[in-house]
C-alpha cells in the first residue's frame with residue numbers, strides 16, 4: 001500500500017509500504033494511484049514527495065506477482081499520471097531505486113537521493129526489459145550510450161554516478177525526505193514541461209551505436225533474448241516518437257514475459273535467496289545455529305586457489321596469515337597476492353584493501369587464527385598430513401576447512417581433535433572472483449561450523465551452498481557424467497569442436513573441451529589417478545572398474561598436451577598460455593587412430609544427441625544427488641551450476657531445465673540412451689526422476705516437499 005500525509009505547509013508525502021523492499025505490488029500501485037489523485041485534488045497541496053518506508057525507496061515490480069495474472073492498476077499509466085501532475089513531484093530515494101522503482105522515479109519531475117542509495121534497471125537479469133517506460137525515458141534523460149550500458153547490463157550504480165549521469169538532481173548525506181521536501185517547496189510554481197521526460201526528444205543514433213551494440217550483446221549473451229530486446233527498445237526510442245516507442249516497448253515486454261527465459265531467470269533470482277537459507281538433514285539451519293565472528297584466518301598453500309582465497313578473505317577486512325612451505329612458491333605468491341588484491345579492490349571500487357596479509361613458510365604461525373583454509377595440492381595423503389599438523393598447532397576451537405574439490409571431508413576430520421569443527425570450503429577459480437562456494441558438511445561437522453563457513457562466504461560476497469560430503473560433492477559429481485559423455489561422443493565420431501559448439505550454442509560460455517584446455521588436462525588426470533582409474537599399472541582398456549571408460553583424455557594428457565598452458569590440448573594455441581583455440585590436425589589424426597585401434601566406426605552425431613547425452617546425464621546425477629540428500633533442493637543444484645559452472649542463467653539451472661523440457665521426456669531419452677549404452681550406469685534413470693514422473697511431474701518448486709515426503713515413507 002501507500003500512505004498519504006500532508007506536511008506542515010503545502011507538501012503531500014506519499015510513502016510506499018511493502019516490506020522488505022517496497023516492491024510495486026498491486027496494493028502498492030493502487031495506493032500510489034489513490035494518493036496521487038488525492039494530492040492532485042487537494043488545493044492546499046502545491047508539491048508532492050514520494051518516498052519508501054524503512055529506508056528503501058523501491059525494489060521494482062513485485063517479482064512474486066509475475067507468476068500469476070496481472071491484478072490492480074498497471075504500472076505504465078500510473079507513471080504517466082504522475083508525470084502529468086501539474087504540481088512538482090519528487091522521488092526521495094533512499095536504499096534502492098531498482099527496475100520499476102527507478103522507472104517510477106523517472107516519471108517524477110525531480111529525483112533526490114541519499115549518497116548511499118543504489119539505482120539501476122536490472123530487468124534484463126530477470127529476462128525482461130525496463131517495460132514501465134524506462135527504455136524510453138532513460139535515453140531521453142542521459143543519452144543513448146549511458147542508457148544502453150545501464151539497461152543491457154542491469155548493473156546497480158551509486159548515487160554519485162547517477163548524479164554524474166544526470167539521473168539525479170541532488171544527492172545528500174542528510175535525511176533524504178527532508179531534503180526532497182525542501183527541494184519541491186523551492187521549485188513549486190516553476191514550469192514543469194522540461195521535467196516531463198516523455199515529452200523530450202531522444203538523441204538519434206548517429207554513429208550506429210545501437211547496431212554495434214546488437215552485435216556485441218548477441219555475442220556476449222548467446223541465446224539470451226532479453227539483452228537483444230533491450231537494444232531493440234532503445235532503437236525504437238532513438239527512431240520513433242515516444243508513443244510509438246512505448247508501443248514497441250510493450251510488444252517486446254509481452255514477448256519476453258511469455259518466454260521460458262524470463263521464468264528461468266526469475267527462478268534463478270529466487271533460488272539464489274533460497275540457498276542462503278540453508279538447512280541440513282539434521283534440522284540445523286540459521287534458526288538454530290549461530291556463526292562465529294572471524295577476524296583472523298590462515299590459508300595453507302599458495303598455488304592459484306590459495307592466492308585467490310587470501311585475496312577474497314583480505315577484501316572482507318580479515319587479517320590473513322598466508323602459509324606456503326615451498327620457498328620459491330612463497331616468494332612468487334608474496335609478490336603476486338598484493339597485486340591481485342590491489343586489482344580486485346580497484347575493480348570493486350574499494351580504495352585500500354582493508355585486510356592485512358602476512359606471509360610465512362612456517363605452519364606454526366597459524367596458532368592464533370580462528371579459522372584455517374587448507375588449499376594444498378589435491379592429494380589425500382598430503383591433506384591428511386596438513387590436518388594432523390593443524391590440529392596440533394592451532395588453539396582449541398579453531399575451525400579447520402579444506403578447499404578440496406571432492407575429497408572426503410570426514411576422513412580429514414577423523415585425524416583432528418575436534419571433527420565437529422571441520423568443513424569443506426570449496427572455492428572456484430579464480431577464488432576472489434567466482435561467486436560460488438560449496439560449504440561441505442561431513443557427518444560430524446557441527447551446525448556452528450557450517451553456519452560460520454556460510455556466513456564467511458556471504459561476507460566474501462559469495463553464493464554459498466551447503467552440500468553433503470560425497471565424492472565430487474554436488475558440482476563435480478554432476479560434472480563427471482557430463483565429461484564422460486563428451487569423451488564417449490569423441491570415441492563414437494564427434495570432434496571436440498562439434499561437442500563444444502553444441503554446448504556453446506545452448507549457452508555455456510565454453511564447451512567442455514575448451515574448458516578442459518583452460519583448466520589443464522592434468523587436473524582431471526590426477527583426480528582419475530587418485531581414483532585408481534589411470535596411471536602406471538592400470539591396464540589400458542575401455543572398461544575400468546566394471547563400467548565403460550574412455551582413456552582418451554588420459555592419452556592426450558600423457559602426450560604432454562596439457563591445454564592452454566602448453567599451447568596444445570584438445571585444440572592448438574599460438575603458444576604456451578595462448579587463448580585462441582584452433583582446430584588441431586594432430587587431434588583428428590589421433591582420434592582416427594584411436595578409433596581404428598579399438599574397432600570403433602565413426603558415425604555422424606547430431607547436435608541434439610550431443611546435448612541430450614551430455615546434459616541429461618548431468619541432470620540425472622542431479623536427481624541422484626537429491627535422492628541421496630546431498631543437496632537440500634533443486635535450487636541448491638541450480639545455483640551451483642549457474643554460479644560455478646557457467647550454466648546459462650536463462651536456462652535457470654539443470655534441474656529447472658529438466659522441468660522445462662519435461663520430466664517425462666528426460667526420462668524417455670535417458671532410457672533410450674541407456675538402452676544403447678548399457679555399460680554406462682550414469683545414463684540409467686534415477687529412482688527420483690521415475691517417482692516424479694509417476695506422480696505427474698510436479699513443478700520444480702514442489703520437489704523439495706515431495707522428496708521429504710518420499711523419504712519419510714522410505715520410497716527413496
Ligand SMILES: CCC/C=C/C(=O)SCCNC(=O)CCNC(=O)[C@H](O)C(C)(C)COP(=O)([O-])OP(=O)([O-])OC[C@H]1O[C@@H](n2cnc3c(N)ncnc32)[C@H](O)[C@@H]1OP(=O)([O-])[O-]
Nearest residue numbers: 020021023059060061062063064098099100122131132273
Ligand atoms: C513490469 C516491467 C517493468 C518492471 C520490472 C521490474 O521492476 S522487475 C524487478 C526489478 N528489480 C530487481 O531486479 C531488484 C531485485 N532485488 C534485489 O536486487 C535485491 O533484493 C535488493 C538489492 C533490492 C535487496 O537486496 P538484499 O540483499 O538487501 O535483500 P534480498 O535480495 O535478500 O531480498 C530481501 C527479500 O526481498 C525480496 N525481494 C527483493 N526484490 C524483490 C522484488 N522486486 N519483488 C519481490 N520480492 C523482492 C527477496 O526475494 C527477499 O525475500 P525473502 O527471501 O526474504 O522472502
